[in-house]
Each structure stands twice: as structure tokens, then as C-alpha cells.
Amino acid sequence: MFEFLRVRAQQGTRTSRFPGGGAEFPERFRGRPAFDPAKCAGTCPGCLERMPSDLMTRSADGRVGLDVGACLFAPEEATVCERGAVTFTHDCRMASRSRTGLISRDGEVDLATALDARMRSLFGRSLRLRSVAAGSCNGCEAELVALGNVVFDLARFGVQFVASPRHADGLVITGAVSANMWDAVYRTWEATPAPRLVIAVGACAINGGPFRGSAEVANGVPDDLPVDLWIPGCPPHPLTILDGMLRLLGRLPDAAG
Ligand code: SF4
Secondary structure (H helix, E strand, O other): OHHHHHHHHHHOOOOOOOOOOOOOOOOOOOOOEEEOHHHOOOOOOOHHHHOOOOOEEEOOOOOEEEEHHHOOOOOHHHHOOOOOOEEEOOOOOOOEOOOHHHEEOOOOOOOOOOOOHHHHHHHOOOEEEEEEEOOOOOHHHHHHHHOOOOOOOHHHHOEEEOOOHHHOOEEEEEOOOEOOOHHHHHHHHHHOOOOOEEEEEOHHHHHOHHHOOOOOEOOOOOOOOOOOEEEOOOOOOHHHHHHHHHHHOOOOOOOOO
């Protein structure tokens, strides 16, 4: 008994103080990508083609920007620009309510806003979610599982994963939605009682990720399903997912706080 108490006291509290105490990341952590337009003349030949993802975008007027939803968080995405215009910040917050909210000139995203008052009162500040792996590498699922461990402890915020869509308030979809999973995704969505949420987790679910362009995938959640929350990452850090869900529930300020 005393040994148990000694070990318990020695270990202290392992649960993250996020969102109250912020979050600390190791030096090598790659958070939200940023783009410095001052370092980009927009004239370097082939930089978009050398990029291993669709992170960099070019608008009709030739200006370069970032699509954070397409980011694979690979070191090569930063080094492809020899002028250092692309960098990775230590900011884990990047979930947005809209797909276009992840696209900007400088990499800033429109952070997710809360559901309207009616939806929040229906969900009662809690969420029951059904996870659907629709052709993923399991990286995103590993981070969803990590959300339940003692460090992130998702359940303390009233968010839990359930076994049946009939018991769920919404779906968490991971993976690029392979051809043979589309029917399963749609039927799971239909089986979830309305009003229901759809949360796209990871680059694959947002735009196909590394599988984008394959004839076997739908390049992410198809337009037929209305997505309420887009969470970038490959895979997203558990705090990126948690931050997005708490913003959706109105548990964090709508502004960047
Ligand atoms: S987004 Fe990345 S980690 Fe998640 S399923 Fe796709 S390849 Fe795997």
C-alpha cells in the first residue's frame, strides 16, 4: 500500500493542463505551417511541382499561399523553398469549420467557431462520436486512441467514442475514403440520428493526403457529406484534435485564444 502511494506521489499528475495551461512541444515538433510572402517572389521555377504535397497554392494572379489542409507535415515541405518562405510553427491549433478556412496567403487559418446555440443545447456540451476509418494508414486512428489516455483524457470534456452510429452525435472520418469504403461511410452517416456532425481528421480525409490522385480514393470526404470540422495533420497531434473539438463545443474562445 505504501509502495503504491509512494509511486503515485512520485509520478504526480500526468494529465495535460491543456487548454488551461497551454501545451509544450519538443523542438522538432512541426505545427501549423507558415508562409512569409516577403521571401517569395512567386517566380522560382518548379517549386510547386517539387513540393511533396499540395501545401503550396498559386492563385490566378500568381501569388503563392498555403493550403494547410493539404499539408503532410514533412520536412521537405519546408526545405523545397530555398528562400525559407515556408516554415513550421509550434502552434498545434489549426482546425477550421470550413475547407476554405484552411487556405490563406500566410498559412493562418480561420480557427473553428462554435456550433450554433441550438446545436450546442442539443448536444449538452458533450459529444458521442463514431469513428470511421475509410482507407487510412492507421496513423490518425493511433492519435484518436491516444486522446483517451491519461495525458489527454478526452472523456473529461464529455467527448467519447461509441461503438454504434445509432448512439452517436456524429462521425469522425479518417482516411482518403477508398472506393470500397465509400458505401460504408455513407451508410454509417445515414445511420447516425440527425442532427449529426461530420469531423474530417487528417490530410487524407481533407484532400486525399499522400494518396491524392489515386483512382481508388475519393480524395477525402466527398462533397455529399457536410463536414462541420476539418482537422489538418498527418496525423494530427492529439491536442490539434482536442482543440478543434473544444472550439466546436464552444468550450474555447472563438478568437485565436
Ligand atoms: S492523414 Fe497521414 S496519418 Fe492520417 S491516415 Fe492519412 S497518411 Fe495516415
